Amino acid sequence: MNNKHFPYFLFLALIISSCSNTRFLPEGELLYTGAKVVVEGKETSKKERKALKNQLKTLVRPKPNATILGLRPKLYIYNLAGTPKKEKGFKYWLKTKVGEPPVLYSQVDLEYNKSVLQNFTENSGYFNSRSTADSTRRGKKASAKYIVNPAKQYKIREVKFPNDSTIIAVALAKTKLTSLLKEKDGYNLEVIKQERIRIDVRLKEKGFYYFNPDYLLIQVDSTVADHQVDLLIKVKEKTPELAETPYKINKIIVYPNFAIGNDSVKADSNAVTKYKDFTIIDSENLFKPRIFDRALTFKKNDLYNRTNHNLTLNRLVNFGTFKFVKNQFKVADTTGNFLDAYYYLTPLPKKSLQLELLAKTNSANYTGTELNLNWSNRNAFRGAELLTISAFGGLEVQVSGQNNGFNVYRFGSEANLIWPRLVAPFNLNSPSGFIPKTKLTLGYEFQNRTKLYSLQTFRGSFGYLWKESDQKEHLLNVTEITYASPQNVTALYEAKILENASLGKVIEKQLIFGPTYSYTYTNTAQAAKKHTLYYKGTIDLAGNITGLTTGANVKKGDTIKVFNVPFSQFIKIENDFRHYLKLRGESQLASRIIVGAGYTYGNSSEMPFIKQFFIGGTNSLRAFRARSIGPGSFNSAPTTVNSFLPDESGDIKLEINTEYRAKIYGLVKGALFIDAGNIWLLNENSEKPGAKFSNKFLSELAVGAGAGLRFDFSFLILRTDLAFPIRKPYLSEGNRWVMDKIDFGSAPWRKENLIFNIAIGYPF
Incomplete structure (x- = not known):
């Protein structure tokens, strides 16, 4: 063979080897080559359809075998390795680490994928959209096609925060300026979820230790105008009183020699040291009390906030002295809304x-x-x-x-x-x-x-x-x-x-x-x-x-x-x-x-x-x-x-x-x-x-x-x-x-x- 023809021969050999991948398929199976997503319709702009298509393409499962210039080298290597006799050695490494098993069409659920695309479209504000799914077979290969026809997107007309005088309502209203929900933006369920998390983070900074995003309800009213919605943010009626209450810090107790696995800790009176606002329980007197003054950011009567909570834990970890750092807050046995803070520290070997x-x-x-x-x-x-x-x-x-x-x-x-x-x-x-x-x-x-x-x-x-x-x-x-x-x-x-x-x-x-x-x-x-x-x-x-x-x-x-x-x-x-x-x-x-x-x-x-x-x-x-x-x-x-x-x-x-x-x-x-x-x-x-x-x-x-x-x-x-x-x-x-x-x-x-x-x- 002439040397100048060698590159063409090599390219042809690669194509043939790629095609031969289907020879190794189980009887009656087809090689899945991927999916095409089409977004069409006149009720949305070209820009909206393009953005929606890019998002929908990432949701389709399974992903086909990886390709390079239309070839599937990983699949070819998987087939070339055959069946290793044991779970070690070169063949096993080649098949499991370098190679890639075939993605079969039988693994594709057209109806499930269609529903995923439909739900995502609806959750993005394109209510009453339509979608279809179909497949195409060529020889021993098959592909899927999904067509989504979105309706006109609903936009946010108004975002309403609580306006009553309760403590939790006032705190909620103060978070409005930095809301992720903006008027004239498209309705988006994912943004609504992020808004609940954002509000929870803000409330944690204001003492609401027991609050969490699940206590928030964001009601959607789609009857207010043509393709517009109002969003009403409120606290659920069954929210516990603890979650609606801001707390201050009462006692701060540190166990600097805590053993993992202890269900309870008992304090010997001789092991208790009072230092500023802290109570340190250390029977072996391992640490000087002043090191905790530099690490613990809470002081008595401080309003609880998540920033100081995390900052304290990060500082204790960055001492490089403790193997485990555990923190717990409990409602204090005292008048008023107070929390006792406990820090359980397990030292590394000295x-x-x-x-x-x-x-x-x-x-x-x-x-x-x-x-x-x-x-x-x-x-x-x-x-x-x-x-x-x-x-x-x-x-x-x-x-x-x-x-x-x-x-x-x-x-x-x-x-x-x-x-x-x-x-x-x-x-x-x-x-x-x-x-x-x-x-x-x-x-x-x-x-x-x-x-x-x-x-x-x-x-x-x-x-x-x-x-x-x-x-x-x-x-x-x-x-x-x-x-x-x-x-x-x-x-x-x-x-x-x-x-x-x-x-x-x-x-x-x-x-x-x-x-x-x-x-x-x-x-x-x-x-x-x-x-x-x-x-x-x-x-x-x-x-x-x-x-x-x-x-x-x-x-x-x-x-x-x-x-x-x-x-x-x-x-x-x-x-x-x-x-x-x-x-x-x-x-x-x-x-x-x-x-x-x-x-x-x-x-x-x-x-x-x-x-x-x-x-x-x-x-x-x-x-x-x-x-x-x-x-x-x-x-x-x-x-x-x-x-x-x-x-x-x-x-x-x-x-x-x-x-x-x-x-x-x-x-x-x-x-x-x-x-x-x-x-x-x-x-x-x-x-x-x-x-x-x-x-x-x-x-x-x-x-x-x-x-x-x-x-x-x-x-x-x-x-x-x-x-x-x-x-x-x-x-x-x-x-x-x-x-x-x-x-x-x-x-x-x-x-x-x-x-x-x-x-x-x-x-x-």
Whole structure:
């Protein structure tokens, strides 16, 4: 067979295999190929008919077998797998996980579907509509057709709320302004149901704890005018008195050591602690009473409301100390309309020890493994403080980069202490369910870069974390200290420093201290939104107060040292903005832009290496090796193969990424992407011509494109990307676009340009 005819042969084979699906049907059965819904009639507009048709199509059941270009590959795979001999193995997996059983026409109930469509049409205000159902058979396949003829839609003429003087009627009337039922809107039963829920939510905020939507009646009067209705909202006559009564809070009782399964609790008089408006029953005295003052939003004589109810539960859960949180309200045994609030809290085990073996990747194309030993105490000082101490060790190797062989060995330890409050002379009342926290971190890491050098790093920070809402989060480190000290610098690396003096910055002793602040906004958890955003802004102010008070000025030779090490003085700002656009099905367009800049003054002439910007790699410009691009049009690539590739850094960064993501099959998803960006220096560097930021920065952007697969295993996402450059900033002006040189058939081109990345998780 001629190769040029192969695609046609393959297409024909697919069609034949698709048709052969009907061979496997049981005797007398037909393959159901789907339903067509037609909405017709002259009493409704074209726009109304189109909207109604789109809604009705989603209601028809069952759904036919999935098709691609008219073929049914999942059904074919199901038939191809045959009957597995046991409930495991490849055939069983192929049939049950990849394949899809045939949808038979015998599963279709025409009359039931017709009634569903009829009811939906009537409930949407098209009273007295008509509908019919029929089927068509072609060979061993059958389809259904439903025709709906809606009458003219009824509109809302008036919405009437109660106007008497009872407590419940007055409360109902006050909810009218935000009613979902609007005059001149079409009658819609679903909106009426939502209105009952809305009213119930509003009443819960006004003390009506025992009220629920079923106590509301919305009467429809369709006799008031031609194709118009009046809606009368009222409370049902048999509504219990409890539901019509607003309640206030009386006693607040907390059981912080409650055992699940107890039908009743008995309080030892010695275990009862009175603290402000709370009664705490804790025989083991596990917790300091003040932690509940920060979590429980109700106070004695407060009017019950659902917001404070849920807020309290969320805060108790977010302590991270309790395994179960249960809440109960009971009518108080006292004069007046009062509720007693009970909180039953089951603590998690106080101490735990965990051993983890991790696989990891990073932006420098290094892949490796790490062993972590974590010890934690969830109530270190009886204030729900979380103390964690961890020890770690790991190995990282570069499997697809020019630094292959220059492996990284690392080990260290870190201690974190988190208080569920602000350890500060000020207070911060967050309206969210997340309690503001204070965090203290101390850490040490020893890193050995084989054949190059070793580096010891000591870190410490003290700061505050708080969430303004589900979308907004703040992190303020009052101080963040980093001290880095090199060891065991090899002759190879010293020789490289003679060739490239900037490599010496990597092994300089560094002392960085000062406040940092970051703000994060995201609404990506809102699955119903078509457009979602993520933004993180960070500012790093290192050594500013110390530099200003000491008069440090490196340009004049007035360098100030702390512990015989010059401290860094700079301002660094970085912005990371992401936008996600949901498309049809499970497809998505994800975009990101990163803009950052660092400026040194006073005691520093250059940004410390670990605080500079880098670009390229698995989570950045995927068509270029990690940290190999820039700065500017400077080319740092070594002349010899397998020679050590230095990490290039800069003071300014601009990066733009766009990625189209779509589901291919089952757990496999695909992506097409394009990345662009570069880094630059603020000042001239004679050893790096073209590195300084200028008004030509756009002409110095590196651009790459590629495609990838994502394997979504639910517990992790394994990502593979294959990318290639389409613009190289280090080439001469006028020759930087290299799209005309793309040649996938050329082995030398592939070796020089194709970059394979493997990573865990999405790049952004």
